[in-house]
Amino acid sequence: MEPISPVTVLYNAPHQIPFQLPISQYFYFTGLSAGSFVISVIAVLGGKVEYKPLGKIGAILAPLCLILAPMNLLVDMTQPARFWHLMTYLPGYVNWKSPITYGVILLSTYPISATIYAYFVYAGNQKYAKIFAILGIPLAISVHGYTGFILALGKGRALWNTALMPTLFIVSAMVSGIALMIIMAILRNVFFMKDATEEEREKDATLIHGLGGFLGAAIITDLFLIFNAVLVILTSSKEAFEAAHLLLWGKFALEFVGIEIVLGGLIPLFIVFYPKTKSSFKWLSFASVLTMVGIFAMRFTVVVGGQSVPLH
Amino acid sequence: MSNDVEEPAGGEKKRRVRYGMLVDLRRCVGCQSCSVACKSENEVPLGKFRTWVKVVEKGRYPDVSRHFLPSFCNNCEKPICNRNCPVKATYVRDDGIVMVNMHRCIGCMYCMASCPYDVRYINPLRKIVQKCHWCAHRLDAGLLPACVETCLGRALIFGDINDPNSEISQLLATNPVVTLKPELGTQPHVFYIGADADTMDPTRGVDIDHVHFHEPY
Ligand code: SF4
Numbered sequence: 469m470e471p472i473s474p475v476t477v478l479y480n481a482p483h484q485i486p487f488q489l490p491i492s493q494y495f496y497f498t499g500l501s502a503g504s505f506v507i508s509v510i511a512v513l514g515g516k517v518e519y520k521p522l523g524k525i526g527a528i529l530a531p532l533c534l535i536l537a538p539m540n541l542l543v544d545m546t547q548p549a550r551f552w553h554l555m556t557y558l559p560g561y562v563n564w565k566s567p568i569t570y571g572v573i574l575l576s577t578y579p580i581s582a583t584i585y586a587y588f589v590y591a592g593n594q595k596y597a598k599i600f601a602i603l604g605i606p607l608a609i610s611v612h613g614y615t616g617f618i619l620a621l622g623k624g625r626a627l628w629n630t631a632l633m634p635t636l637f638i639v640s641a642m643v644s645g646i647a648l649m650i651i652m653a654i655l656r657n658v659f660f661m662k663d664a665t666e667e668e669r670e671k672d673a674t675l676i677h678g679l680g681g682f683l684g685a686a687i688i689t690d691l692f693l694i695f696n697a698v699l700v701i702l703t704s705s706k707e708a709f710e711a712a713h714l715l716l717w718g719k720f721a722l723e724f725v726g727i728e729i730v731l732g733g734l735i736p737l738f739i740v741f742y743p744k745t746k747s748s749f750k751w752l753s754f755a756s757v758l759t760m761v762g763i764f765a766m767r768f769t770v771v772v773g774g775q776s777v778p779l780h
Numbered sequence: 781m782s783n784d785v786e787e788p789a790g791g792e793k794k795r796r797v798r799y800g801m802l803v804d805l806r807r808c809v810g811c812q813s814c815s816v817a818c819k820s821e822n823e824v825p826l827g828k829f830r831t832w833v834k835v836v837e838k839g840r841y842p843d844v845s846r847h848f849l850p851s852f853c854n855n856c857e858k859p860i861c862n863r864n865c866p867v868k869a870t871y872v873r874d875d876g877i878v879m880v881n882m883h884r885c886i887g888c889m890y891c892m893a894s895c896p897y898d899v900r901y902i903n904p905l906r907k908i909v910q911k912c913h914w915c916a917h918r919l920d921a922g923l924l925p926a927c928v929e930t931c932l933g934r935a936l937i938f939g940d941i942n943d944p945n946s947e948i949s950q951l952l953a954t955n956p957v958v959t960l961k962p963e964l965g966t967q968p969h970v971f972y973i974g975a976d977a978d979t980m981d982p983t984r985g986v987d988i989d990h991v992h993f994h995e996p997y
Pocket residue numbers: 852853854855856859860861862878894895896897898899900911966
């Protein structure tokens with residue numbers, strides 16, 4: 469269909485897309501960290517003996533992912549040697565209004581608190597582990613929630629500029645965190661429980677299946693939020709519609725619809741709820757891997773897809 | 781920054797200088813002289829632009845027309861780039877010009893991601909973010925910006941919009957003017973007379989799936 473009055477841009481000078489793969493990876497790793505921390509804390513505060521292994525796995529994954537995360541930022545900065553400009557904490561030198569500054573504060577406190585927490589979990593000190601668990605929860609949630617603000621306050625990008633962004637990021641962090649925990653828990657069950665009694669293994673398996681249910685619930689919430697976001701951008705501004713076009717049937721359709729929604733959402737959802745597959749470790753780990761790939765696709769489409777609508 | 785009127789030591793009310801740029805598109809011939817003058821004045825590297833003229837053709841023969849959109853940093857009154865820069869590398873001068881301190885910029889590119897007008901770029905040689913600052917160094921020396929000086933149709937009018945006697949104030953007061961994306965509340969200070977809606981719309985006339993962005997530096 470030809471438009472009534474054809475318009476052709478003969479010359480324009482779009483600059484580079486600023487946030488690329490490293491930023492998507494950064495969001496991905498903070499998400500994994502926050503997600504596994506929260507699951508670990510739920511396990512520790514739940515207090516039952518059979519939850520303990522989950523608490524331990526999560527406690528080690530959280531600081532580990534958070535060491536990997538800021539590496540991506542360093543790689544992405546064009547002046548990595550100036551990273552300390554972010555950390556002077558002096559009012560004249562740091563802009564307290566910038567979401568990146570919230571992030572600097574969170575990224576310098578959360579790994580410390582998460583490491584202390586991991587120490588107490590492994591030392592078996594229930595009392596202190598619980599204290600640091602409770603301290604760490606708001607930090608873990610904000611360390612991922614603030615990345616949502618980074619995007620939401622980039623108001624030139626129609627896909628990002630929504631109040632849904634921080635919530636969407638926190639929920640998808642839970643999804644990927646739970647998926648990672650399931651994989652780790654299954655690995656532990658299969659390879660490191662050789663000399664455990666039949667009963668212990670049985671208990672461990674029930675626990676993992678419980679996590680599968682958790683995963684399903686988190687995926688449903690995530691898909692619901694994505695549905696909301698897509699429905700709104702389809703009907704708001706023109707730039708927003710173009711962003712929706714890119715995601716739904718344009719350049720990023722494979723990543724968004726194919727990988728994020730179908731492979732990383734609907735298929736795992738089916739697996740964790742279908743009676744024949746939900747009790748099989750093989751299917752469960754397959755679903756978790758798919759979910760993790762799906763969440764990575766989500767980070768990528770939001771970050772790069774959001775910037776692929778021309779601004780000028 | 782609403783200190784339009786400030787009290788100088790003398791007690792007399794002195795107006796704050798607020799620079800603005802007016803592009804009279806009835807006079808623009810699309811010669812790209814401003815782009816070239818800017819490149820030479822500011823040593824803008826290959827493939828990057830602080831100022832450029834978007835060119836659009838529309839209509840079907842014989843009803844056709846060609847439109848231009850000289851593009852600058854809007855030196856916004858509420859610059860989102862400044863709000864989001866974490867290290868105060870981006871700052872605002874009293875006369876409204878938004879600057880980047882090249883010794884502080886860490887190159888996080890958040891300002892580039894936030895600016896709704898795509899006017900910032902990474903300088904591949906200096907490895908920091910740069911953008912149009914209306915030739916602040918020339919203004920301080922009493923000269924006009926290089927693009928304004930060179931514009932052969934006198935389509936670019938630059939001056940203090942708070943001074944009622946300046947040419948730009950008089951033209952702003954007597955002509956219908958528009959800015960780019962006023963709905964975003966950044967309060968851009970580049971004004972256009974006779975701008976074409978299809979040319980100002982970033983998504984018109986492009987195949988959205990095949991936009992050729994500049995390669996990362
Ligand atoms: S046009 Fe962009 S870079 Fe220039 S002041 Fe406005 S927001 Fe900042």
